[in-house]
Amino acid sequence: MKRGFVFLLPFVVILWLVLRAVLPITDLVAQDSRLPAEKAAGLTGETGVEANPVEDGYVGREVCRECHAGNYDLHAMHGHAHTFALASDKEVASKFAGREFDYGEPYGKYEYTQDEDGLSVRIPGQSEESFPLQYALGSGHHAITLLSLAKDAEKGTVAYEHRGSWFRDRDRIGRTPGQPLTVPESEAERFGMKHVDNVMQKCIYCHTTTGTVADQRIVGLTANVNCEKCHGPGAEHVRQARAMKEPPPFSIGSDKWDTESEIQLCGDCHRLPEAITLKELREYPDKLARFQPVGLLRSKCFIQSEGALRCTTCHNPHRTISEVSEAEHIANCIKCHQPEKTSHVSCPVSASEGCVKCHMPKYDFESLGTGFHDHWIRVHPED
Numbered sequence: 001m002k003r004g005f006v007f008l009l010p011f012v013v014i015l016w017l018v019l020r021a022v023l024p025i026t027d028l029v030a031q032d033s034r035l036p037a038e039k040a041a042g043l044t045g046e047t048g049v050e051a052n053p054v055e056d057g058y059v060g061r062e063v064c065r066e067c068h069a070g071n072y073d074l075h076a077m078h079g080h081a082h083t084f085a086l087a088s089d090k091e092v093a094s095k096f097a098g099r100e101f102d103y104g105e106p107y108g109k110y111e112y113t114q115d116e117d118g119l120s121v122r123i124p125g126q127s128e129e130s131f132p133l134q135y136a137l138g139s140g141h142h143a144i145t146l147l148s149l150a151k152d153a154e155k156g157t158v159a160y161e162h163r164g165s166w167f168r169d170r171d172r173i174g175r176t177p178g179q180p181l182t183v184p185e186s187e188a189e190r191f192g193m194k195h196v197d198n199v200m201q202k203c204i205y206c207h208t209t210t211g212t213v214a215d216q217r218i219v220g221l222t223a224n225v226n227c228e229k230c231h232g233p234g235a236e237h238v239r240q241a242r243a244m245k246e247p248p249p250f251s252i253g254s255d256k257w258d259t260e261s262e263i264q265l266c267g268d269c270h271r272l273p274e275a276i277t278l279k280e281l282r283e284y285p286d287k288l289a290r291f292q293p294v295g296l297l298r299s300k301c302f303i304q305s306e307g308a309l310r311c312t313t314c315h316n317p318h319r320t321i322s323e324v325s326e327a328e329h330i331a332n333c334i335k336c337h338q339p340e341k342t343s344h345v346s347c348p349v350s351a352s353e354g355c356v357k358c359h360m361p362k363y364d365f366e367s368l369g370t371g372f373h374d375h376w377i378r379v380h381p382e383d
């Protein structure tokens with residue numbers, strides 16, 4: 001009994017130290033709810049970085065930075081870290097304000113202004129009323145689409161996805177992808193395509209770490225796909241890491257993620273076959289290149305390698321793809337395919353270069369402002 005107590009004592013002391021260390025975080029969180037709306041919404045005007053998130057054991061990526069500066073710095077350059085902001089954010093607003101965009105019939109010409117109430121759009125000559133623009137989705141590496149929440153008699157809250165988007169390609173405003181040209185059923189729908197229920201919630205879900213739509217606002221918002229979106233709430237890990245040198249494995253940390261759970265993780269947003277119609281899955285039109293997990297899952301590289309191939313075989317999940325060189329991509333293929341290795345076949349055409357161009361060609365979708373590499377890795381008939 002006595003020995004047990006002596007054993008426990010250091011832990012009690014550590015626990016006390018840890019609680020003290022953790023308390024300032026809670027202070028910050030409490031303070032935060034008294035900050036101006038922008039900050040409380042999880043955003044600061046300047047960078048779109050979260051102020052301080054909060055619920056259910058989330059601590060925010062700034063806390064992770066303390067011990068994982070390397071991954072933090074990499075992630076800060078990734079599209080994941082910039083994919084949700086306020087429309088009034090300087091960077092975003094400057095791409096719209098003072099500009100016009102003629103959508104054509106039956107919508108009209110949009111004119112954008114930024115003033116103390118934020119960014120808004122109107123249709124000059126039609127009505128003086130302007131339509132407020134609230135959120136901006138997309139990092140702007142390729143495109144930015146604006147989204148506003150509004151009151152709706154039937155649904156309570158609905159989202160309008162604005163009809164004009166900004167495209168990096170030629171620094172222009174153009175039609176938002178994926179919106180059919182139907183006759184608008186209401187004045188609000190002239191400004192944006194209406195999304196309700198799950199579609200609205202999922203739009204926020206895929207571009208943020210936490211947040212749900214209720215009463216025309218996003219409750220518990222932490223913008224962007226941050227550390228804790230993939231790794232889960234970090235409060236307990238941080239508590240343990242502060243208490244001991246080698247904390248036990250954290251949530252779905254590297255050693256716990258198997259191939260299947262990892263493809264589920266990335267596919268949750270990058271799309272799994274379940275999100276695609278059966279007809280499309282059967283015919284596999286070029287546009288499915290946008291949904292990398294769908295292609296990868298039908299590749300022989302995946303099917304015949306018994307779990308050895310997953311997204312992180314080729315992608316560091318923290319590092320933006322724009323920083324990865326072609327040589328690094330080829331090195332990934334050659335991990336398995338090289339003449340010296342008898343366990344895998346090698347290429348009779350080129351054993352050391354150009355793999356991506358021939359076996360994962362890029363399809364450009366001008367309407368999306370970018371292109372995608374077909375992850376159904378195979379010999380293309382035209383080669």
Ligand code: HEC
Pocket residue numbers: 077078079080082083137138139140141142205206207208225229230265266267268269270311312315316317319320321322
């Ligand atoms: C919560 C949703 C979500 C999850 C989970 C997710 N992504 Fe993404 N991903 C996005 C969004 C949204 C973008 C678009 C970012 C932008 O606006 O530029 C993106 C962009 C990317 C890009 C291109 C942008 C860049 O800077 O490189 C890569 C590569 C990528 N994701 C890989 C992954 C991998 C690998 C995983 C799994 C480990 C993953 N993603 C998990 C939502 C997600």
Ligand code: HEC
Pocket residue numbers: 137138139140141142143144145146147161195202203204206207268269270271290370
């Ligand atoms: C199932 C998850 C998911 C949903 C739902 C979703 N997105 Fe995305 N979004 C992504 C991913 C993943 C990307 C990365 C590139 C791609 O696949 O187009 C992306 C990319 C984007 C981009 C381009 C970013 C860039 O610079 O490349 C914009 C803009 C965008 N989404 C807006 C929206 C809007 C607006 C909605 C809701 C109406 C929405 N998304 C719904 C996952 C999602």
Ligand code: HEC
Pocket residue numbers: 061064065068071072073075080225226227228229230231253254257262312317318
């Ligand atoms: C898009 C999902 C995603 C995001 C966002 C993300 N991670 Fe990871 N992280 C992963 C995956 C997947 C692995 C496993 C990598 C592997 O097995 O190669 C991982 C591994 C790790 C590891 C262990 C391996 C290593 O690289 O040291 C650490 C630590 C880590 N992440 C920290 C972070 C931090 C800190 C952030 C935020 C700044 C973050 N992660 C953001 C998906 C993500």
Ligand code: HEC
Pocket residue numbers: 059060061063064065066067068227228231233234235237238241242245246247248249250251252253254255256
């Ligand atoms: C006080 C320091 C500290 C803080 C803060 C911290 N970590 Fe860690 N973390 C560690 C240590 C120590 C390890 C174990 C050694 C290693 O893998 O680097 C670790 C390991 C990890 C791993 C790999 C776990 C595994 O099972 O392999 C992930 C993922 C991770 N941390 C994510 C995060 C995220 C996300 C945050 C922010 C929410 C965070 N960490 C905050 C110290 C910390």
Ligand code: HEC
Pocket residue numbers: 300301302304305308309313329332333334335336337343344345346355356359360377378379
């Ligand atoms: C984890 C190991 C692994 C990696 C990494 C890998 N492959 Fe494969 N790949 C396989 C396996 C297994 C097969 C089935 C034939 C064999 O056993 O070699 C295959 C088959 C192929 C085929 C023939 C497909 C068909 O339908 O006939 C091509 C082409 C190919 N891989 C190209 C690539 C390219 C390009 C890369 C890099 C972008 C790559 N592979 C990365 C394991 C891998």
Ligand code: HEC
Pocket residue numbers: 263266267270289290292293294296309310311312313314315321329332333356360371372373374375
């Ligand atoms: C065999 C290697 C390999 C695997 C496995 C792989 N990718 Fe890729 N991925 C690539 C290459 C190569 C590119 C193109 C890089 C470039 O040139 O920009 C790419 C590009 C991307 C992009 C940027 C948009 C595009 O399509 O060009 C995203 C997002 C992405 N991959 C997500 C994923 C996800 C999610 C998984 C897991 C389901 C995955 N990748 C598995 C090799 C791979």
Ligand code: HEC
Pocket residue numbers: 330333334337345346347348349350351352353354355356358359379383
């Ligand atoms: C110029 C286009 C081109 C380039 C570059 C290229 N390949 Fe190929 N690859 C082909 C063609 C065409 C075939 C089919 C050859 C045949 O069946 O005779 C093929 C076949 C393959 C096969 C299947 C071989 C088999 O025996 O079934 C693999 C694996 C492969 N390539 C991997 C790679 C890798 C890895 C690289 C980069 C180091 C690469 N390829 C570069 C065009 C290319």
